[in-house]
Amino acid sequence: KQEVTQIPAALSVPEGENLVLNCSFTDSAIYNLQWFRQDPGKGLTSLLLIQSSQREQTSGRLNASLDKSSGRSTLYIAASQPGDSATYLCAVRRDNQGGKLIFGQGTELSVKP
Amino acid sequence: GAVVSQHPSWVICKSGTSVKIECRSLDFQATTMFWYRQFPKQSLMLMATSNEGSKATYEQGVEKDKFLINHASLTLSTLTVTSAHPEDSSFYICSVQRGGVREQYFGPGTRLTVT
Numbered sequence: 001k002q003e004v005t006q007i008p009a010a011l012s013v014p015e016g017e018n019l020v021l022n023c024s025f026t027d028s029a030i031y032n033l034q035w036f037r038q039d040p041g042k043g044l045t046s047l048l049l050i051q052s053s054q055r056e057q058t059s060g061r062l063n064a065s066l067d068k069s070s071g072r073s074t075l076y077i078a079a080s081q082p083g084d085s086a087t088y089l090c091a092v093r094r095d096n097q098g099g100k101l102i103f104g105q106g107t108e109l110s111v112k113p
Numbered sequence: 114g115a116v117v118s119q120h121p122s123w124v125i126c127k128s129g130t131s132v133k134i135e136c137r138s139l140d141f142q143a144t145t146m147f148w149y150r151q152f153p154k155q156s157l158m159l160m161a162t163s164n165e166g167s168k169a170t171y172e173q174g175v176e177k178d179k180f181l182i183n184h185a186s187l188t189l190s191t192l193t194v195t196s197a198h199p200e201d202s203s204f205y206i207c208s209v210q211r212g213g214v215r216e217q218y219f220g221p222g223t224r225l226t227v228t
Contacts, residue, residue, distance in 0.1 A: 034217070043119075043206050044157075044219035089156065099145055099210045101217060103156040 002027045004092055006104035013080055014112050021075040021107045023090035028068050034101070035064050035075050036089045044089065048075070080111045116140045117209050119220035126197055126227055134192045134223045136207030142187035143209035147217070148180075151204040163190040197227040 036044040048064040056065040063076040091101040149157040169182035181193040
């Protein structure tokens with residue numbers, strides 16, 4: 001059974017700092033991995049999607065890496081801003097059928113001005 | 114712009130009544146939509162997969178007679194919580210899946226409070 005873990009559960013950093021969020025999964029047989037952002041009381045915004053054959057994806061100040069063999073992904077946020085404050089969720093997909101995503105518990109990020 | 118919409122964004126109902134939540138795919142036709150539930154400070158848990166023109170597939174532990182799903186068109190899926198109880202109070206989020214790389218796009222969620 002696939003389990004997804006995110007560490008840390010909460011993180012508080014001063015504005016401008018670079019930071020790394022971690023995601024690990026127990027079954028390396030995944031189809032892809034997605035990172036999402038969720039603001040309080042809101043839905044999810046997709047940030048980055050990494051296919052199992054890829055090692056990383058970049059969008060602006062965000063960079064996500066994937067090491068499938070070790071069951072790990074990281075989300076790197078450069079030059080953090082108060083507007084980055086949110087909960088970040090990673091989710092893995094087992095295969096290209098169906099579509100079930102298994103989510104981690106999330107990392108609640110607070111960027112202090 | 115938004116890819117997925119949900120209506121209503123929040124709803125309060127009395128115990129024993131039924132509530133319908135709509136999920137619409139705005140940008141593309143979606144043969145598959147998903148319904149998730151999220152309790153406070155917890156992650157999303159998949160409830161069911163909604164397939165256009167066929168019966169929904171429910172996850173283990175989710176009562177199909179209590180959570181009725183109808184995917185009547187390629188852009189609309191509905192979730193009806195029947196005979197709602199306070200423990201059904203939660204944040205319900207739908208998602209739609211785009212073909213190809215199978216990326217999922219999520220709706221803004223519906224906050225259900227059962228009194």
